Amino acid sequence: MENKIHETRMRVKYYETDAMAIVHHSNYIRFFETARTEMIRSLGYSYAEMEESGIWIPVLSVSCNYKTPAVYDEEISVFCSIKKLGPASFEIEYEVRNTADGTLHATGTSKHGFTDKNLKPIALKKVRPEIYDLFQKCLICEK
Amino acid sequence: MENKIHETRMRVKYYETDAMAIVHHSNYIRFFETARTEMIRSLGYSYAEMEESGIWIPVLSVSCNYKTPAVYDEEISVFCSIKKLGPASFEIEYEVRNTADGTLHATGTSKHGFTDKNLKPIALKKVRPEIYDLFQKCLICEK
Amino acid sequence: MENKIHETRMRVKYYETDAMAIVHHSNYIRFFETARTEMIRSLGYSYAEMEESGIWIPVLSVSCNYKTPAVYDEEISVFCSIKKLGPASFEIEYEVRNTADGTLHATGTSKHGFTDKNLKPIALKKVRPEIYDLFQKCLICEK
Amino acid sequence: MENKIHETRMRVKYYETDAMAIVHHSNYIRFFETARTEMIRSLGYSYAEMEESGIWIPVLSVSCNYKTPAVYDEEISVFCSIKKLGPASFEIEYEVRNTADGTLHATGTSKHGFTDKNLKPIALKKVRPEIYDLFQKCLICEK
Numbered sequence: 001m002e003n004k005i006h007e008t009r010m011r012v013k014y015y016e017t018d019a020m021a022i023v024h025h026s027n028y029i030r031f032f033e034t035a036r037t038e039m040i041r042s043l044g045y046s047y048a049e050m051e052e053s054g055i056w057i058p059v060l061s062v063s064c065n066y067k068t069p070a071v072y073d074e075e076i077s078v079f080c081s082i083k084k085l086g087p088a089s090f091e092i093e094y095e096v097r098n099t100a101d102g103t104l105h106a107t108g109t110s111k112h113g114f115t116d117k118n119l120k121p122i123a124l125k126k127v128r129p130e131i132y133d134l135f136q137k138c139l140i141c142e143k
Numbered sequence: 144m145e146n147k148i149h150e151t152r153m154r155v156k157y158y159e160t161d162a163m164a165i166v167h168h169s170n171y172i173r174f175f176e177t178a179r180t181e182m183i184r185s186l187g188y189s190y191a192e193m194e195e196s197g198i199w200i201p202v203l204s205v206s207c208n209y210k211t212p213a214v215y216d217e218e219i220s221v222f223c224s225i226k227k228l229g230p231a232s233f234e235i236e237y238e239v240r241n242t243a244d245g246t247l248h249a250t251g252t253s254k255h256g257f258t259d260k261n262l263k264p265i266a267l268k269k270v271r272p273e274i275y276d277l278f279q280k281c282l283i284c285e286k
Numbered sequence: 287m288e289n290k291i292h293e294t295r296m297r298v299k300y301y302e303t304d305a306m307a308i309v310h311h312s313n314y315i316r317f318f319e320t321a322r323t324e325m326i327r328s329l330g331y332s333y334a335e336m337e338e339s340g341i342w343i344p345v346l347s348v349s350c351n352y353k354t355p356a357v358y359d360e361e362i363s364v365f366c367s368i369k370k371l372g373p374a375s376f377e378i379e380y381e382v383r384n385t386a387d388g389t390l391h392a393t394g395t396s397k398h399g400f401t402d403k404n405l406k407p408i409a410l411k412k413v414r415p416e417i418y419d420l421f422q423k424c425l426i427c428e429k
Numbered sequence: 430m431e432n433k434i435h436e437t438r439m440r441v442k443y444y445e446t447d448a449m450a451i452v453h454h455s456n457y458i459r460f461f462e463t464a465r466t467e468m469i470r471s472l473g474y475s476y477a478e479m480e481e482s483g484i485w486i487p488v489l490s491v492s493c494n495y496k497t498p499a500v501y502d503e504e505i506s507v508f509c510s511i512k513k514l515g516p517a518s519f520e521i522e523y524e525v526r527n528t529a530d531g532t533l534h535a536t537g538t539s540k541h542g543f544t545d546k547n548l549k550p551i552a553l554k555k556v557r558p559e560i561y562d563l564f565q566k567c568l569i570c571e572k
Contacts, residue, residue: 014466014476015169015459017162019215024158025345026315030444033312037443037502047443048502059311063349069405072162073466073477119355157323157333158316168488169458173301176455180300180359190300191359202454206492212548216323216334262498301455303448305501310444358448 004140005081006039009099012074022069028106029062032094035078036110039092043134055128056115060089064108075099081140087125089113090135147283148224149182152242155217165212171249172205175237178221179253182235186277198271199258203232207251218242224283230268232256233278290426291367292325295385298360308355314392315348318380321364322396325378329420341414342401346375350394361385367426373411375399376421433569434510435468438528441503451498457535458491461523464507465539468521472563484557485544489518493537504528510569516554518542519564 010031018024040047047057070076077099084091094108114124125132153174161167183190190200213219220242227234237251257267268275296317304310326333333343356362363385370377380394400410411418439460447453469476476486499505506528513520523537543553554561 013459013463014161015167015462018157019160019162019164020342020344021162021164025348026158026312026319029312029315030442033444034442046502056306058306059352061349061351062311063347065347066345073475156316156320158319163485163487168491169455169462172455172458173299176301177299189359199449201449202495204492204494205454206490208490209488216332300447301453304443305446305448305450307448307450312444 004138005079006035006042006138008035008038008078008080010034010076010078012070012072012076014072017072020069022071023105025064025066028064028066028096028108031076031078031096032062032064032080032092032108032110035080035094036092039080039082039138043138045131045134050131051117053128054116055122055124055131056117056119057112058115058119060111060113062108062110064094064106066106067104070096070098070105076105082135082138083109083140085135085139087123087132088121147281148222149178149185149281151178151181151221151223153177153219153221155213155215155219157215160215163212165214166248168207168209171207171209171239171251174219174221174239175205175207175223175235175251175253178223178237179235182223182225182281186281188274188277193274194260196271197259198265198267198274199260199262200255201258201262203254203256205251205253207237207249209249210247213239213241213248219248225278225281226252226283228278228282230266230275231264290424291365292321292328292424294321294324294364294366296320296362296364298356298358298362300358303358306355308357309391311350311352314350314352314382314394317362317364317382318348318350318366318378318394318396321366321380322378325366325368325424329424331417331420336417337403339414340402341408341410341417342403342405343398344401344405346397346399348394348396350380350392352392353390356382356384356391362391368421368424369395369426371421371425373409373418374407433567434508435464435471435567437464437467437507437509439463439505439507441499441501441505443501446501449498451500452534454493454495457493457495457525457537460505460507460525461491461493461509461521461537461539464509464523465521468509468511468567472567474560474563479560480546482557483545484551484553484560485546485548486541487544487548489540489542491537491539493523493535495535496533499525499527499534505534511564511567512538512569514561514564514568516552516561517550 016027077097079095083093092110096105159170180190220240222238226236235253239248302313363383365381369379378396382391445456506526508524512522521539525534
């Protein structure tokens with residue numbers, strides 16, 4: 001991944017580890033959420049503001065592939081990027097790496113819809129083109 | 144604790160353990176919540192129904208004393224009882240024990256208010272005396 | 287899914303919900319873990335006993351597709367079944383449904399390896415054939 | 430609280446909220462853990478390094494008083510300070526506030542022991558006086 005990729009750094013908490021003394025696998029799904037929240041914030045419009053303005057972004061699916069375990073107090077970087085953008089949905093890719101040496105801990109994806117508060121789909125491109133444009137600027141083109 | 148004490152059994156999950164290979168201390172606060180939810184259900188009125196009828200029971204304070212650690216897959220019993228009941232608040236006591244041999248893992252307390260959806264206090268005894276009576280029946284008298 | 291499918295029932299906790307007033311999507315990954323733990327226990331050998339005997343079953347990957355949201359205090363059933371079994375790994379499929387009316391909340395998968403305590407792969411079929419047989423009995427054949 | 434008080438800033442995550450659209454009360458106990466981890470790191474010796482050198486700091490008790498709820502995406506500051514230090518244990522006080530306007534969300538305490546890996550108490554002052562001194566420098570004297 002080269003550009004238009006957002007990096008969020010965080011430190012593994014004790015409560016995120018499990019009895020194997022590694023990060024519990026479910027927490028990577030939470031790391032992904034934190035990373036896309038910060039990526040959206042970097043677009044100039046926070047997810048909290050989106051909800052206030054009536055746009056919700058529920059999760060349609062997630063996946064995660066575990067490579068090497070992250071451990072307590074390790075500084076990790078969650079890289080994320082928008083890979084596909086449709087009029088009412090989009091897809092994100094993630095990589096979780098050790099911040100210092102780049103060791104790959106996990107890769108993943110998530111798919112999201114644009115909906116109203118009642119989780120009814122909305123065509124963001126038509127309804128709120130200025131927000132749709134923000135997502136488009138963040139889109140990674142693969143030629 | 145002898146009578147009017149409610150027991151909720153549960154099994155420790157892997158995701159509730161930490162790198163010490165014991166239950167993370169924050170999870171006992173969650174066990175307390177599960178136990179009081181089941182205690183309230185046993186009164187004949189679930190907490191979910193209370194919220195629907197406009198009564199919320201936010202947590203005002205919690206405390207927990209850790210005795211011996213609980214471990215993965217252990218069956219534990221969370222005992223809870225109402226120790227004080229005022230017109231607009233109440234207090235609960237908890238004990239977390241190994242179900243099979245009674246080993247004490249933790250003791251704790253929580254204080255709660257009765258409020259409306261906006262977290263504004265309500266005098267349950269006046270507003271909903273039939274629900275107040277349910278709590279009173281569960282109260283443990285200490286003479 | 288017809289037979290050799292294990293059902294685990296659980297009630298949605300308040301701490302498993304989020305500000306959308308639905309189960310936070312990351313918690314389905316935890317529901318899957320609980321369900322496969324109970325499925326393995328039903329084979330006659332608990333996961334805790336496996337770890338004690340030197341066999342670890344780390345998660346290699348997970349995926350989850352969200353259909354309709356589950357809510358607070360709802361009773362849900364997590365169905366799981368082994369779909370593939372290799373000499374050193376296996377795959378599980380999941381369905382999360384409302385216990386009473388069968389509404390589908392989510393489907394998912396997970397892949398696991400058999401390893402020693404240091405997460406080094408072991409060929410379970412050779413090393414511990416009696417445990418491998420337990421998994422095989424649980425395998426769903428698709429013809 | 431004036432000096433020798435350590436501040437840790439964090440942003441409330443979506444997965445830390447509950448169906449009341451506020452931070453779930455159990456998560457303040459986790460915020461406390463993060464805050465004391467950063468306070469200990471600021472002493473020049475991380476908790477991870479302490480564990481590696483054979484010193485564990487289990488939680489003996491916690492308490493939390495909830496004042497006003499924190500909400501999703503809010504930036505909060507967790508202030509913590511060492512209030513008591515004995516040869517084999519210590520106590521910490523916490524305040525959770527909105528970073529921008531100082532609104533008080535919660536106050537709390539925790540007590541900890543110094544132990545070895547098997548949770549057997551050790552007299553830190555005798556066994557590792559240089560680490561004990563670090564804690565003492567951080568102690569807030571109340572005259």
